[in-house]
């Protein structure tokens with residue numbers, strides 16, 4: 001694990017270029033087309049002036065963890081650049097479904113029926129349908145969000161058939177301090193047997209390996225923007 005605490009804040013535009021390059025090299029090693037991986041720049045705690053620079057440099061896909069933070073930061077940036085694609089990569093409370101549907105183009109954290117129900121209602125009400133990833137708790141960690149691997153097939157089917165949500169893929173956050181590869185492989189296997197083409201996996205420490213295991217979306221923060229101030233998951 002890299003400790004980023006003492007690393008000075010990198011230039012985010014250079015950080016982006018370096019990560020993009022590493023993603024493309026991993027694609028080449030895996031015999032995949034360059035550009036077959038979407039780099040979601042994980043921008044929690046990153047201030048708008050820094051984001052304005054990476055947007056200016058041409059990067060348009062961002063992931064936020066909290067509805068509240070996204071609501072505060074992104075509407076003005078999007079007004080200046082409507083092509084921005086905003087992803088919710090953190091957990092979502094059902095009572096924030098309305099705002100989430102209004103703000104986000106893609107939600108990576110679908111993991112329970114009550115949330116599906118709230119989202120389906122909002123999608124109908126707003127006439128807007130984000131794309132969804134189902135989050136799978138591949139390490140079956142008690143504190144972690146996501147459906148258990150054994151429950152994933154039935155949950156994916158319910159998301160689509162019962163709730164009519166546009167589920168495109170699966171997402172995972174492997175347990176800290178373990179090799180992530182078995183988790184990437186498990187996620188890919190569950191997606192394949194459910195006919196889901198997209199895989200959201202890989203963060204700053206392991207995105208190259210995730211790409212070699214088939215990631216279509218990597219969520220990378222500190223490798224682009226530098227160390228974050230202390231941040232606790234909601």
Ligand SMILES: *Cc1c(COP(=O)(O)O)cnc(C)c1O
Nearest residue numbers: 042089203204219220221222223
């Ligand atoms: C913060 C975060 C990331 C990015 O983490 P880094 O290690 O900074 O790249 C990716 N996914 C989720 C869900 C996150 O919360």
